Amino acid sequence: MSQIIKTKAFVLSKLDFGDTSKIANFYTEDLGRISGIIKGARSPKSKIGKTVDLLNYVDLVLYKKEGRDIQIITQADLIEYYPNIKSDLEKLKYASAVIELLLRLTVENDQHRRLFIGVEKILQRMEDETTQPILLFSMFIKFFLEEIGYGLETDKCSLCQKSLLNSGNVSYNHEHGLMCKSCSENHLVLFEFSMELFNKMVCLSQRNSKCSYKENELIEIITFFERVLIYHIDEFQGIKSLKIY
Numbered sequence: 369m370s371q372i373i374k375t376k377a378f379v380l381s382k383l384d385f386g387d388t389s390k391i392a393n394f395y396t397e398d399l400g401r402i403s404g405i406i407k408g409a410r411s412p413k414s415k416i417g418k419t420v421d422l423l424n425y426v427d428l429v430l431y432k433k434e435g436r437d438i439q440i441i442t443q444a445d446l447i448e449y450y451p452n453i454k455s456d457l458e459k460l461k462y463a464s465a466v467i468e469l470l471l472r473l474t475v476e477n478d479q480h481r482r483l484f485i486g487v488e489k490i491l492q493r494m495e496d497e498t499t500q501p502i503l504l505f506s507m508f509i510k511f512f513l514e515e516i517g518y519g520l521e522t523d524k525c526s527l528c529q530k531s532l533l534n535s536g537n538v539s540y541n542h543e544h545g546l547m548c549k550s551c552s553e554n555h556l557v558l559f560e561f562s563m564e565l566f567n568k569m570v571c572l573s574q575r576n577s578k579c580s581y582k583e584n585e586l587i588e589i590i591t592f593f594e595r596v597l598i599y600h601i602d603e604f605q606g607i608k609s610l611k612i613y
């Protein structure tokens with residue numbers, strides 16, 4: 369049975385299909401990540417073909433059929449096209465990284481409303497604010513790991529349960545997660561945070577945080593989260609968007 373569904377969506381990718389159509393990937397509010405075909409989208413007269421473009425935020429209408437991999441998109445209306453992001457290379461780099469995480473690391477047909485709202489917020493902040501895009505992305509990637517189940521326990525050492533906040537340097541390996549200084553002496557260490565960097569990493573999740581960051585600290589934090597993802601997810605080898613720009 370097929371159903372008509374109206375849902376908000378971010379356009380993650382788009383490619384030509386046959387002589388006249390396009391197939392796009394969307395991250396939707398109600399269905400999670402889906403693929404959809406837009407018939408006739410390659411015609412210059414197709415309004416929907418133009419609306420469904422990379423990094424646009426749209427209202428979609430689609431025919432959804434259980435068991436079908438590609439849904440049929442019948443209507444798309446623009447909510448936001450993020451002109452400031454698209455005209456600023458630094459903003460575009462980090463917004464593309466957000467889109468890439470959704471495209472490559474979310475499960476198809478898995479509704480995840482908190483993640484959807486998080487994406488909506490971070491893209492709007494990149495669009496509207498002068499806050500460094502790399503800082504907004506650092507906040508997003510930490511949130512993203514937590515939402516897809518790879519969040520880290522940052523309150524206490526995974527081995528002795530002591531608080532990590534005043535433990536001296538904090539170490540990490542994939543097997544145990546975050547460890548205090550004394551526990552780390554007997555274990556393999558893949559990544560070591562200075563106390564200052566560790567506190568700043570934790571601070572990324574705090575609303576109205578007063579932490580300030582240097583660019584190289586944020587690069588270090590992003591690289592750390594990227595390594596956690598690479599370890600847990602087989603086909604994933606890092607965020608390409610961060611290397612292209």
Ligand SMILES: [Zn+2]
Nearest residue numbers: 525528548551
């Ligand atoms: Zn410990």
